[in-house]
Amino acid sequence: xxxxxxxxxxxxxxxxxxxxxxxxxxxxxxxxxxxxxxxxxxxxxxxxxxxxxxxxxxxxxxxxxxxxxxxxxxxxxxxxxxxxxxxxxxxxxxxxxxxxxxxxxxxxxxxxxxxxxxxxxxxxxxxxxxxxxxxxxxxxxxxxxxxxxxxxxxxxxxxxxxxxxxxxxxxxxxxxxxxxxxxxxxxxxxxxxxxxxxxxxxxxxxxxxxxxxxxxxxxxxxxxxxxxxxxxxxxxxxxxxxxxxxxxxxxxxxxxxxxxxxxxxxxxxxxxxxxxxxxxxxxxxxxxxxxxxxxxxxxxxxxxxxxxxxxxxxxxxxxxxxxxxxxxxxxxxxxxxxxxxx
Amino acid sequence: xxxxxxxxxxxxxxxxxxxxxxxxxxxxxxxxxxxxxxxxxxxxxxxxxxxxxxxxxxxxxxxxxxxxxxxxxxxxxxxxxxxxxxxxxxxxxxxxxxxxxxxxxxxxxxxxxxxxxxxxxxxxxxxxxxxxxxxxxxxxxxxxxxxxxxxxxxxxxxxxxxxxxxxxxxxxxxxxxxxxxxxxxxxxxxxxxxxxxxxxxxxxxxxxxxxxxxxxxxxxxxxxxxxxxxxxxxxxxxxxxxxxxxxxxxxxxxxxxxxxxxxxxxxxxxxxxxxxxxxxxxxxxxxxxxxxxxxxxxxxxxxxxxxxxxxxxxxxxxxxxxxxxxxxxxxxxxxxxxxx
Numbered sequence: 001x002x003x004x005x006x007x008x009x010x011x012x013x014x015x016x017x018x019x020x021x022x023x024x025x026x027x028x029x030x031x032x033x034x035x036x037x038x039x040x041x042x043x044x045x046x047x048x049x050x051x052x053x054x055x056x057x058x059x060x061x062x063x064x065x066x067x068x069x070x071x072x073x074x075x076x077x078x079x080x081x082x083x084x085x086x087x088x089x090x091x092x093x094x095x096x097x098x099x100x101x102x103x104x105x106x107x108x109x110x111x112x113x114x115x116x117x118x119x120x121x122x123x124x125x126x127x128x129x130x131x132x133x134x135x136x137x138x139x140x141x142x143x144x145x146x147x148x149x150x151x152x153x154x155x156x157x158x159x160x161x162x163x164x165x166x167x168x169x170x171x172x173x174x175x176x177x178x179x180x181x182x183x184x185x186x187x188x189x190x191x192x193x194x195x196x197x198x199x200x201x202x203x204x205x206x207x208x209x210x211x212x213x214x215x216x217x218x219x220x221x222x223x224x225x226x227x228x229x230x231x232x233x234x235x236x237x238x239x240x241x242x243x244x245x246x247x248x249x250x251x252x253x254x255x256x257x258x259x260x261x262x263x264x265x266x267x268x269x270x271x272x273x274x275x276x277x278x279x280x281x282x283x284x285x286x287x288x289x290x291x292x293x294x295x296x297x298x299x300x301x302x303x304x305x306x307x308x309x310x311x312x313x314x315x316x317x318x319x320x321x322x323x324x325x326x327x328x329x330x331x332x333x334x335x336x337x338x339x340x341x342x
Numbered sequence: 343x344x345x346x347x348x349x350x351x352x353x354x355x356x357x358x359x360x361x362x363x364x365x366x367x368x369x370x371x372x373x374x375x376x377x378x379x380x381x382x383x384x385x386x387x388x389x390x391x392x393x394x395x396x397x398x399x400x401x402x403x404x405x406x407x408x409x410x411x412x413x414x415x416x417x418x419x420x421x422x423x424x425x426x427x428x429x430x431x432x433x434x435x436x437x438x439x440x441x442x443x444x445x446x447x448x449x450x451x452x453x454x455x456x457x458x459x460x461x462x463x464x465x466x467x468x469x470x471x472x473x474x475x476x477x478x479x480x481x482x483x484x485x486x487x488x489x490x491x492x493x494x495x496x497x498x499x500x501x502x503x504x505x506x507x508x509x510x511x512x513x514x515x516x517x518x519x520x521x522x523x524x525x526x527x528x529x530x531x532x533x534x535x536x537x538x539x540x541x542x543x544x545x546x547x548x549x550x551x552x553x554x555x556x557x558x559x560x561x562x563x564x565x566x567x568x569x570x571x572x573x574x575x576x577x578x579x580x581x582x583x584x585x586x587x588x589x590x591x592x593x594x595x596x597x598x599x600x601x602x603x604x605x606x607x608x609x610x611x612x613x614x615x616x617x618x619x620x621x622x623x624x625x626x627x628x629x630x631x632x633x634x635x636x637x638x639x640x641x642x643x644x645x646x647x648x649x650x651x652x653x654x655x656x657x658x659x660x661x662x663x664x665x666x667x668x669x670x671x672x673x674x675x676x677x678x679x680x681x682x
Contacts, residue, residue: 003352003378004352007352007374007377007378010377011366011370011373011374011377013360013365013366014365017363017365018360018365021359021360021363021365022352022356022359022360024359032612032613032616034613034616034617035616035670035674037620038616038619038620038623038666038670039663039666039667039670041620041624042623042624042627042659042662042663042666042667043663045627045659045663046656046659046660046663049652049655049656049659050656052652053649053652053653053656056642056645056648056649056652057649060643060644060645060648060649061645092667093667094660094663094664094667139362184371184372185368185369185371185372186358186361186368186371187368188361188362188364189362190358190362192354192358238372242376255392258392262395262399274395277391277395281384281387281388281391282372282375283354283375283379284354284375284378284379284380284384285354289387289391293391293394296395296398297398300398300399300402301402303402304406304409310410311406311407311409311410312406312407312410314403314406315403315404315405315406315407315410316403317403318399318400318402318403318406319399319400319403319404319407320403321399321403322395322396322397322398322399322400322401322402322403323396323400324396325392325395325396325399326393326396326397326400328392328396329389329392329393329396332389332392333389
């Protein structure tokens, strides 16, 4: 029995219908990722040169030297034309990447065309929202959805920083729960790129804010820690049903307490990375596992430069969190060995 | 213990396709994920992640603790701390055995600690030596461990240290005394990495099983092509010396030609060919830039030259990458994606 047949038998799905859906899906995504990367780089270089071309036309022919409403309209036209190209040539990797690059540039042109004359980041953010909706609505390119939603999120967060005059730390905690829910209970329309953007972009901006001299923590970090702990608890409940016997459940509970203690002690970015690692385990996603591991390493490394506490305090926090996790690991290994022996 | 998951027939994309088609409900999605998830792999991953997090955070805490007290430590204590760690790592490697991954990892850690020891000695005693000497000494000292560990990561570390030593020697000694132009330093770096790749292919052919991992070929090929591409592409933007420029371009083209022949005809490796094609595509785009700059000129203040040069550049870039796409599509049909 193939894996698909076994899967359909377990979940009660019509195997013939599943084969038909997956057949169409495989044909659509046939080029390997490394080939896509090469073609993607070529397409992006082409798009950048083309944008220079548009810039020169606007500057030298129409004498527009600063973004205005005309630029916004051109951006919208470029975006719509790119979506049309994506629908016409969905299988050509080069054309698809070029369309994605132009659509992203179109969105940013539109945001600049509306936001710059008014000197308003909030207005620029609002402008990107319909583009983000259209990027989610189109189902041809996951990369396009990720890039446009990421652009909207970045502008939104920077607008919030601008509104409160300083960068705010802890924002990943507001977006992480939404991303987790979108991945665990996905809607019928493909929204995984949006979920990934919600999980990754605020984390990236948090890492930028951490390195700046002036910044402040949203509600002293308690709200962020509370939200991340709640998300972690939710993930733990999702995993709970996987555990068959009482002993495994007790051990998992010990591991969960250890991770929760670490989440509570560590900086918000590192705690959010822990949530990503737990989500990777829940979904069996190697991409999330790699992102979570990288984020964890980065935030623990950047903890060194954190001026909130002395190096001595930070070393005690890290050693305590590490010791709790190692203790839990030792307990788990010991029990597994006992079980194997018996 | 193997941590490579079995390639699943049903991945996240396939599950989402079934969800989009309405064959899986939102409520049933987690259960569907459960039924295709490689349980054994993720159980092992979970345990290792817990161990890595625990060890990583504890060791980071130890590093922070020493950093807090570093200025108060005597010079001898600074050196003694690293030397003790070095002895523990080497002793541990011998105790565990070099035929086990943990033993090999300990020897790699000892090699890294050797570099740290040399850096601390340089900091404490202010020898006035050039940085390349530190890297050269590091490469020489860890070479015996690298040979006996028989681990590709250890060899990669050694190669990086040795190449950095040579690049710094070129930058700090050869270039200032005008013994060698800066571009040729990179050509030699690329050529030596290419030699390492050739040695790897020969060793695999002779049956050295520990070098057969596919990533070793791809990493060396990518590094060699990148090191040779940089000076060759640089010549397309600014040429100081025609002979040197010709040598840089010739070295890059020769490497591309040899690698194409090897991985198309002899070793038959599509991902390796994609790396070569990618770099050649980028080089052709740079050549186009040079030709257009010479022919029309990128004068962005004048409408005519600005629009015609940028327009020609767009056409050239589309033609170059489009041709690369066509070549890759053709090759893909005749080659296996991943070699056995």
